[in-house]
Amino acid sequence: xxxxxxxxxxxxxxxxxxxxxxxxxxxxxxxxxxxxxxxxxxxxxxxxxxxxxxxxxxxxxxxxxxxxxxxxxxxxxxxxxxxxxxxxxxxxxxxxxxxxxxxxxxxxxxxxxxxxxxxxxxxxxxxxxxxxxxxxxxxxxxxxxxxxxxxxxxxxxxxxxxxxxxxxxxxxxxxxxxxxxxxxxxxxxxxxxxxxxxxxxxxxxxxxxxxxxxxxxxxxxxxxxxxxxxxxxxxxxxxxxxxxxxxxxxxxxxxxxxxxxxxxxxxxxxxxxxxxxxxxxxxxxxxxxx
Amino acid sequence: xxxxxxxxxxxxxxxxxxxxxxxxxxxxxxxxxxxxxxxxxxxxxxxxxxxxxxxxxxxxxxxxxxxxxxxxxxxxxxxxxxxxxxxxxxxxxxxxxxxxxxxxxxxxxxxxxxxxxxxxxxxxxxxxxxxxxxxxxxxxxxxxxxxxxxxxxxxxxxxxxxxxxxxxxxxxxxxxxxxxxxxxxxxxxxxxxxxxxxxxxxxxxxxxxxxxxxxxxxxxxxxxxxxxxxxxxxxxxxxxxxxxxxxxxxxxxxxxxxxxxxxxxxxxxxxxxxxxxxxxxxxxxxxxxxxxxxxxxxxxxxxxxxxxxxxxxxxxxxxxxxxxxxxxxxxxxxxxxxxxxxxxxxxxxxxxxxxxxxxxxxxxxxxxxxxxxxxxxxxxx
Numbered sequence: 002x003x004x005x006x007x008x009x010x011x012x013x014x015x016x017x018x019x020x021x022x023x024x025x026x027x028x029x030x031x032x033x034x035x036x037x038x039x040x041x042x043x044x045x046x047x048x049x050x051x052x053x054x055x056x057x058x059x060x061x062x063x064x065x066x067x068x069x070x071x072x073x074x075x076x077x078x079x080x081x082x083x084x085x086x087x088x089x090x091x092x093x094x095x096x097x098x099x100x101x102x103x104x105x106x107x108x109x110x111x112x113x114x115x116x117x118x119x120x121x122x123x124x125x126x127x128x129x130x131x132x133x134x135x136x137x138x139x140x141x142x143x144x145x146x147x148x149x150x151x152x153x154x155x156x157x158x159x160x161x162x163x164x165x166x167x168x169x170x171x172x173x174x175x176x177x178x179x180x181x182x183x184x185x186x187x188x189x190x191x192x193x194x195x196x197x198x199x200x201x202x203x204x205x206x207x208x209x210x211x212x213x214x215x216x217x218x219x220x221x222x223x224x225x226x227x228x229x230x231x232x233x234x235x236x237x238x239x240x241x242x243x244x245x246x247x248x249x250x251x252x253x254x255x256x257x258x259x260x261x262x263x264x265x266x267x268x269x270x271x272x273x274x275x276x277x278x279x280x281x282x283x284x285x286x287x288x289x290x291x
Numbered sequence: 292x293x294x295x296x297x298x299x300x301x302x303x304x305x306x307x308x309x310x311x312x313x314x315x316x317x318x319x320x321x322x323x324x325x326x327x328x329x330x331x332x333x334x335x336x337x338x339x340x341x342x343x344x345x346x347x348x349x350x351x352x353x354x355x356x357x358x359x360x361x362x363x364x365x366x367x368x369x370x371x372x373x374x375x376x377x378x379x380x381x382x383x384x385x386x387x388x389x390x391x392x393x394x395x396x397x398x399x400x401x402x403x404x405x406x407x408x409x410x411x412x413x414x415x416x417x418x419x420x421x422x423x424x425x426x427x428x429x430x431x432x433x434x435x436x437x438x439x440x441x442x443x444x445x446x447x448x449x450x451x452x453x454x455x456x457x458x459x460x461x462x463x464x465x466x467x468x469x470x471x472x473x474x475x476x477x478x479x480x481x482x483x484x485x486x487x488x489x490x491x492x493x494x495x496x497x498x499x500x501x502x503x504x505x506x507x508x509x510x511x512x513x514x515x516x517x518x519x520x521x522x523x524x525x526x527x528x529x530x531x532x533x534x535x536x537x538x539x540x541x542x543x544x545x546x547x548x549x550x551x552x553x554x555x556x557x558x559x560x561x562x563x564x565x566x567x568x569x570x571x572x573x574x575x576x577x578x579x580x581x582x583x584x585x586x587x588x589x590x591x592x593x594x595x596x597x598x599x600x601x602x603x604x605x606x607x608x609x610x611x612x613x614x615x616x617x618x619x620x621x622x623x624x625x626x627x628x629x630x631x632x633x634x635x636x637x638x639x640x641x642x643x644x645x646x647x648x649x650x651x652x653x654x655x656x657x658x659x660x661x662x663x664x665x666x667x668x669x670x671x672x
Contacts, residue, residue: 025605028605078504078507079507102504103504104475104502105475105477105502106434106475106505107505108402109397109402109404109434110434110435112402113402113403113433113434140604141604142604142635144635145604145634155550156550157549157550158550158551159546159548159550159551159602159604160548160550160551160553161550162602162604162634163551163554163633163655166602166633183549183550185397185399186399212549212550212553213553214399215399215400216399216400236554238550238551238557239553239556239557240557240560241538241556241557241559243536243538246536246569248536248553248569249534249550249553249569250549251503251504252399253549258417278561279554279558279655279656280554280558281654281655
């Protein structure tokens with residue numbers, strides 16, 4: 002089993018005729034994800050990906066015609082908020098936003114509105130979801146992970162791929178990998194995902210990959226200490242990052258003394274999370290935690 | 292992106308927040324002329340994008356146009372925290388009864404803007420937070436509703452502002468929220484907001500930070516950028532869509548992905564070295580982008596070795612290797628390279644780079660150890 006996405010996922014790609022959207026839609030389809038529809042305003046009625054996937058003008062039309070229950074967004078940053086709101090308004094319960102660069106004021110409004118609609122947003126500015134062997138919703142390369150019992154949750158992209166790949170080389174598989182994204186205001190937090198992993202019967206251990214900025218890791222530590230029975234291995238990137246500088250991700254910044262990697266590591270260690278000093282240690286720590 | 296005091300105050304004034312009379316001067320003679328217009332008594336304020344201007348001698352109260360000219364000459368010659376003073380704001384001097392703090396920022400945890408006020412104005416709010424946290428009042432604002440009048444009134448009462456000023460305070464708080472929203476600010480601060488001796492509220496100093504991700508819809512604001520805010524290499528990087536941060540070490544880093552780039556820096560430090568930069572080349576790093584990235588790294592005089600750490604996912608390692616190879620004739624590096632390629636088509640990528648006599652590494656740890664050794668002057672195997 003897995004969390005969030007599996008064989009029941011009926012996926013809609015918003016922005017399917019764009020360069021990124023079409024490329025990744027093909028990858029998702031080839032992986033075996035049930036990709037049922039795409040949207041691209043003005044191109045409704047066309048078929049893409051060798052005539053396999055119908056395109057609609059609006060999300061509401063696509064949902065009505067295909068029964069899509071999950072959307073993944075590949076539109077430019079200036080349209081990202083609109084795309085997320087449209088998906089929520091069409092009643093989709095799960096919305097995954099890959100787009101990087103959405104203004105933070107947009108995200109605050111979107112998050113507030115989606116909460117009222119009880120829609121779950123994953124991202125933005127993240128690689129999406131991968132339940133190996135079942136479904137790929139986003140841009141995580143499918144071939145770098147195999148099915149298994151380790152749940153992975155991360156704020157980063159390629160650093161997460163590193164970890165998935167290192168696990169695969171040790172023949173260790175993954176239940177679901179969730180990229181919650183590198184923005185300061187996002188849809189799904191570490192705690193949300195930890196809670197799902199704790200309840201998922203097929204996840205036995207969890208890997209948490211954090212980075213500087215905000216306090217999501219500290220709150221995750223409290224949750225782990227109070228509520229988790231499954232062992233957690235962690236890594237926090239950015240111990241060497243200078244304060245006041247944004248390290249690539251909009252949310253990766255130490256401000257006014259808060260968001261420091263050292264504080265996050267301390268909090269996670271106190272919650273009995275096994276912390277890796279460098280990413281390559283993670284598979285060893287998982288073996289040790291079993 | 293940070294705005295100067297004078298830029299912030301102009302934006303405040305456009306929304307109806309009262310600010311002191313005054314103008315920007317680029318020369319001492321201009322400062323003198325402005326002081327003359329203002330009647331002689333004036334404040335000459337350096338316009339640099341760092342705090343602590345007063346302590347550094349960057350703000351002077353003067354009593355005559357001549358004194359304004361002298362102060363301007365001095366201030367235009369100094370550097371404040373490494374930044375040269377190129378502009379001055381010459382404002383009327385105001386009789387001050389009391390100073391308060393009023394600011395708006397985004398609360399990441401609550402995912403909403405938060406209006407902050409304190410009866411302790413004129414000092415950095417972080418300092419008040421440390422010294423007397425009880426003197427700071429914070430009010431979360433629903434991003435879908437905006438700031439409501441009763442909330443501003445609540446704040447005025449909470450900081451014990453005399454009732455005669457409530458109307459003006461509510462007007463200013465509402466205007467501050469409007470400008471914060473309109474220009475996609477992540478910080479809008481009036482510090483101090485003063486009560487003058489003649490019982491007016493006046494925004495004496497202002498500070499704004501704009502969300503870089505929103506600049507696409509504020510071209511007028513984007514043009515206000517002060518190029519001194521970033522190191523030269525960081526400005527150059529922005530042109531190529533690269534994310535770059537200058538650091539003080541000797542190991543140049545080129546990595547795809549922000550998280551992996553940070554992790555690479557961490558592992559370098561773990562091995563006893565110091566990274567020279569943070570650099571995310573992003574996905575699908577083609578030859579042109581790779582060349583630009585290498586130029587940036589090698590343009591830093593302290594760099595003694597370059598560490599390339601690429602995880603091939605959708606991006607293929609052989610593609611990146613070709614990018615590096617095609618960039619080499621143009622870049623002509625004089626320092627050694629340590630390369631770690633892992634993921635899609637890693638074998639092919641390694642073979643390509645082997646021809647270029649670059650040192651390859653099998654793991655991130657291995658790469659960092661080799662780079663640290665090279666930075667310390669040891670020859671690479």
